[in-house]
Amino acid sequence: MHSSAIFLIEFGAIILGLGLLGRFAGRFQFSPIPLYLLAGLAFGTGGLLPLGASEEFVAIGAEIGVILLLLMLGLEYTASDLVSNLRTQYPAGLVDAALNALPGAAMALLLGWGPVAAVVLAGVTWISSSGVIAKVMGDLGRLGNRETPVILSILVLEDLAMAVYLPIVTALLAGVGLAAGSLTLAIALGVAGLVLFLAVRYGRIISRFVSSDDPEKLLLVVLGLTLLVAGIAQQLQVSAAVGAFLVGIALSGEVAEGAHNLLSPLRDLFAAVFFVFFGLHTDPSSIPPVLLPALALAVFTAGTKIATGYWAARRAGISAKGRWRAGGTLVARGEFSIVIAGLAVTAGIEPDLGPLATAYVLVLVVLGPLTARYTEPVATRLAARRRPAPATGASAPAAETLEPVDEGTTG
Template structure:
């Protein structure tokens, strides 16, 4: 029987999206993040996977780009310029410690394996940045929003997101450049653009908000989505990276309109973020995964240790006792969307083993991340049971 191209496309796409829905509900039932399951699904559907799909690849490639834009736009919507400025002032030292502690092991491994400086810079970011998405959901699910170490955890996440906004343009500039002089120039242009856009976002957020504001949800959705794609595209053109453009637009939008946009975009974000994770799986060769497992596991073990240490330092700085410091560290372990976004940016310009290593690394830590706070709880409670003289109030 001759089945038309459209029919194959819709059937395959439908099967994949429905399958993701099943996987997502499965993950929810056992208290896991769906991200590792989406990645596994992508690996299974890709070339050399269990069930290679041909037709929808074009959709996934475009959808993945839209997914990145939406992930960062919605993240930016959650922050106000005030949040960012205050956090930067208060938490900058912890942020620097966090990035160095967690990023350097990644960079060291890349150099050790002889992958070159671009891969080292990329793996620095992959290992440094926790998953805001997994962690904020985790804190809500565990009822820990009220805990006194939670502001410290959220503070670290905000600093990481801000650091991303400066780091991605640098990475994009270096990847796009052909010579050292070229790289320096394109990074300088990217950072200057970033600074200019950041000033507009912080100072003139209300103008931008009024510009997109509309009473009808439909019009609001179309305007914001259109503007986000325009800003992302323009940012990509000057090597600031689409993700950062979308993030800054999210920060600029504020108030009650931002609240509504967040509600409108969240379902779209969920769909396209899933597409994004699947696409990364699709573009990773699963036959390489077994070879990448050992370095990824070693990196993950170090990554757990360094995040625990970061949490301990951030908690102590916030005046929280030892049990809270352990909880803060355990909460920070999950890596996810950002690690994949960073890896996706450099895939073409680093050795082939890079993608599978990052995939395996995120698979491990996106699974352990949500479990870690539950596992660390007995340890934290034992610390709480110790005599109070160890922790002067």
């Protein structure tokens, strides 16, 4: 009875604290993710007041948080959208991977962490935060901008790449051999391909089977199906997160919209628990030794993300201002980076990887909204300073009349 009371007190305090932190972040219009991570650092190993009774439950909640994050991400896209993005935007995805994954891998090798840690850190620096970026674009009123489809295409391609990347990382962390790893990847690709085929060909039938006018029944069926598929995927060493992502892709139309509305509060709750859980398993005293590499990596990969967005928007025919906005918006890292680092922390491959990933995400999840807001005006101001002033009484150069107009929010 006493331990049950302690559990309720601890877990209730966690949820209440997260709610207050979320309100604080909302008041100042920035992502609450860094506050959740800091809360975990404060109450975890080496923190101010380590938790005991509720840690096991928090661990289960964190796993559910990852599953719901990926499910909700899958609900955002239809299978046809994914296929279309693969066909038209894959060059931007390749540039994104090259510019942003390689710096993470190089940093891990420079620190002497070995090839497995290099693959993990490559994923940490590669994947942008879809949740933070979506919120920032909404807050800035840019959802109708010409560059927004370019940003979303890159995010979709990163999400698709996760379906291949996560099984590879899972196999590497498990220490399986080449044959077993190849089998795991083959299973993952086969399952992903099968789900995409079924979603394109029979998506309406699947959605009709899941559909219900009763919100309670819809919630139970979607959540139960997601957890079941995630469990089966994990049993096959594919990754529970990938299984949840594929379930989200398979659902479409009114079912996807209804499930999104019902599951959003659950997603927010358990995702917050996940970030706290990651912080709980990171000793604050382990961050200062890796703070300098984390800052260097954050600054460098902020630049490579800006370059990625600029190149992709230029390829799509967007004006210079829109290119800078696209690049600055992609800088934020968040949930995916922590998910990937969390796999490595659980496997125990490198004790400094978790602290470095925490510091890296903390820097970029704060810096990301700032680059989204200020990259374009700063770049425009610098370009204006470099441009020579026209002679008095002379007409403007002909080239300036051909400068493309700014693609701002339509309407």
